[in-house]
Structure formats: C-alpha cells, structure tokens
Amino acid sequence: MSSSDSKKIRYNLKYVAFFHVEMRTKEGPAHVFMALDTERDYLINLGVEPVVTNDLVVKYIYLLTEHPDFEPYSNQGFTLVLEEHSDLAPRIEAILQPCKGKVLFDKALNNSLSNPVLIHLMGSLRKLKD
Numbered sequence: 760m761s762s763s764d765s766k767k768i769r770y771n772l773k774y775v776a777f778f779h780v781e782m783r784t785k786e787g788p789a790h791v792f793m794a795l796d797t798e799r800d801y802l803i804n805l806g807v808e809p810v811v812t813n814d815l816v817v818k819y820i821y822l823l824t825e826h827p828d829f830e831p832y833s834n835q836g837f838t839l840v841l842e843e844h845s846d847l848a849p850r851i852e853a854i855l856q857p858c859k860g861k862v863l864f865d866k867a868l869n870n871s872l873s874n875p876v877l878i879h880l881m882g883s884l885r886k887l888k889d
Contacts, residue, residue: 773797773798773835773836773837773838774797774798774837774838774840774868774872775794775795775796775797775823775837775838775839775840776794776795776797776840776868776869776872776873777792777793777794777819777820777823777839777840777841777869778792778793778794778795778841778842778869778873779791779792779793779811779816779819780793780877780880786809787809788809788810789807789808789809790807790808790809790810790811791804791806791807792804792805792806792807792808792815792816792819793805793873793876794823794829794839795872795873795876796828796829797872801828802876803823803826803828803829805819805822805823805826806819806822813844813846813847816844816847817847817850817851817854820839820851820854820855821854823839824854824855824857824858824860834858834859835858835859836859836860836861837858837859837860837861838860838861838862838863839851839855839860839861839862839863840862840863840864840865840868840869840872841862841863841864841865841869842864842865842866842869842870843864843866844864845864848862848864
C-alpha cells in the first residue's frame with residue numbers, strides 16, 4: 760500500500776461523534792450537546808438545553824457545521840456518528856451535504872468514540888464536587 764493509499768483511507772475515516780449528556784442542576788436537568796472530532800481529539804461544546812427534541816438535535820447539528828472549530832472539515836468530507844435519531848436522517852443529510860458530510864447511525868461506534876470523553880468529563884466534575 761502506497762502512502763497516498765493510506766492517506767485516502769485516513770481521509771475516509773474522519774469520524775465526528777455527536778451526542779448529548781444529561782446533567783443535574785439546581786434548576787433541573789440540563790442536556791449538553793457536544794461533538795467530538797476524533798481525528799484531532801477535540802471536543803466542541805454546542806449548547807445546553809433543558810430538554811432534547813428532534814428540532815434541537817437538528818439545530819445543534821447545523822450549528823456544528825457553522826462552528827469555527829469545525830472549519831477543518833469544511834468541504835473535506837467526514838462521517839457524523841449518532842447513537843440515535845435515525846428518523847431525522849433526511850434532515851441531517853440535507854445539513855451535511857454542503858460540507859460533503861455523511862451520517863451514520865451506529866450506537867456501538869458512537870459509544871466507543873464518546874465514552875472516553877464522558878468518563879474524563881464525569882471524573883473532572885467529581886473532583887470539582889469534592
């Protein structure tokens with residue numbers, strides 16, 4: 760395999776995990792929407808909402824594509840990996856198409872990508888609490 764072939768394979772494996780985490784606050788639950796750029800090992804905080812709705816999922820996917828830290832993917836192609844929300848596939852694909860993005864609904868892959876971040880995040884929150 761030539762070096763140009765390996766670059767092509769790596770290019771095709773740009774995964775961005777999109778997920779939300781529920782956290783407890785004094786005011787009630789807070790759902791933190793995040794995206795993990797696995798190539799750069801970089802977490803993007805997209806926003807916080809008191810609930811999760813289909814419209815909010817679509818909103819935060821759109822905001823991800825407009826986020827300045829997401830610019831390295833602009834028109835380069837990537838795969839956005841979600842655990843759920845496959846019913847939103849047409850809406851998500853319409854958002855991702857201009858940046859040459861694809862969507863993949865794969866719970867196991869999303870969890871394997873996001874769990875290390877979530878474990879670290881929860882550990883950090885525990886330290887702050889103590």
